[in-house]
Amino acid sequence: MNKGNLLTYRPDIKVVDATVRDGGLVNNFFFSDEFIKSLYEANCKAGVEYMEFGYKADKDIFDEKEFGKWKFCKDQDILDIIGEKGDTKISVMADVGRCNYKRDIVNKADSPIDLVRVATYINTIPAAIEMIEDAHNKGYETTCNIMAISNAKESEIDIALDLLGKSCVDGIYIVDSYGSMFPEEIRKLSETYLEAAEKYGKYIGIHCHNNIQLAFANTIEACAAGVSYLDGTMCGMGRGAGNCYLELLLNFLKNPKYNIYPVYKFIEEHMVLLLENPDVLWGYDLPYAITGYLNQHPRTAIAATSEKRKDYVNFYNELIEKD
């Protein structure tokens, strides 16, 4: 395990751009083709190792008319956009229980996708492992992203890591879905995950939310502890308070292969318009800080900000009463 310092870099680090996948939760995946194409080009030029194009959602569960195509990430849609593949590998996310993976995930040899990330809550790990085995056997790299980890007990985490350690998964992700964790908690959790990783020969990744303005801080804390797959999004775009800012992350990492110019260019050409769109909301706001502080799902805060509620005292009281 490498730890690095502020002047060197770690060759084991991989950056995963999750702008479309997590950002799609904000605009129902209605990105223009031009946006996706430009983002892929920007990531290739910037040296970003992976770009996640979206979810492999089951069209029998989600109506294709209600979502943009990146909710479903059909292989042909990806190929139509990118033309030839560049250096950035392609990732998709598959949710336990919401992906018909036997039908919709074909053999890697016939797909532009490189990495399948299986998202699960801690109580559905066995189902996640089935999906991971399927993807692995089809030839994909795989990760298991255990969501809402701030709500799991230490004993549950130990069991989950043991199950995953013995599986064929390549990497295991720490996911602070509620954006409620502090760097010292991330440090301890990273050490727990890394212990399993070393034992079983896996890598560890991290995906953070910015409810209490700690997404970037938690990502670099995990990185310093030895976590090597780091998620970020352009301008922090993502559900609710959003994610770790990819531009901050690339500036922090010292690997000379990263080039920040294509990122700034993409932001000025594409993200500025999204940031000015009143119907596409993300980023730090007090209601998200409150759900983060309370270690709750941000759905109430998303509703409050979309209704432009400013009665924060009432909002806080409502959430406390629900506990």
Place this chain on the structure above:
Amino acid sequence: MNKGNLLTYRPDIKVVDATVRDGGLVNNFFFSDEFIKSLYEANCKAGVEYMEFGYKADKDIFDEKEFGKWKFCKDQDILDIIGEKGDTKISVMADVGRCNYKRDIVNKADSPIDLVRVATYINTIPAAIEMIEDAHNKGYETTCNIMAISNAKESEIDIALDLLGKSCVDGIYIVDSYGSMFPEEIRKLSETYLEAAEKYGKYIGIHCHNNIQLAFANTIEACAAGVSYLDGTMCGMGRGAGNCYLELLLNFLKNPKYNIYPVYKFIEEHMVLLLENPDVLWGYDLPYAITGYLNQHPRTAIAATSEKRKDYVNFYNELIEKD
């Protein structure tokens, strides 16, 4: 020195609300009397230990017509607003070279002010110490806030801490003026300051800026290292990218004396209006991230955001050329 953990609290911690002083840099200190009065009441009810009312600026240097009264913080203006003093102590900031302290800082016995914070760059420490001695002899608590510390050499910091250690100052502040420091740098700097603090019987404080979204993270990192005076502002209001969010800080600290309700109430009644005012700009934005990353004064980023510039590639190139 206390270090605490996430479930206990440290009685040595003092929170300093710097909303008016640092936020005044955004609106030239034109706050309504109602705003200041409500803020003082909110801080008293919330259990915040200090509220900084503004600067003690020299009216021979700054035109009183161009600034609100909190640029000058006359004793009578403070008294007129607060009526009777509550539990929250009153602080003002005095800049080296921009404060006629012999004239404008009267004896503590005749003033509502408790704490005089002397702001200095590292090359004007002797002048700062003269001001500190004057304030100390008049009966005030004092701190020395060494600004732009990210640009100072370790050897300079050692000399500064030794000079201040031998002075009558009560506390010494780490000030990340450019918002460019990472938590691991803050940790090391905190340890250096705390070593001097223990030797000389001082306390250490911290004041952070949010250029790369680390103001809160750096504040709690310093806190974990043993730093005890923590600056925050309502909704992070402050120059450029702003400061550590007071509401996040109070939620993080576990001292039962703190009460978050008056803070949420103040935000909904007063800060929401300021946040919606297009002429009063603060908070994270890419130009601030760029000056922070480059360890530069944010003045170029302040100009860029006030001009609503979105040509980030050009902006970045301009800053690099200046180096």
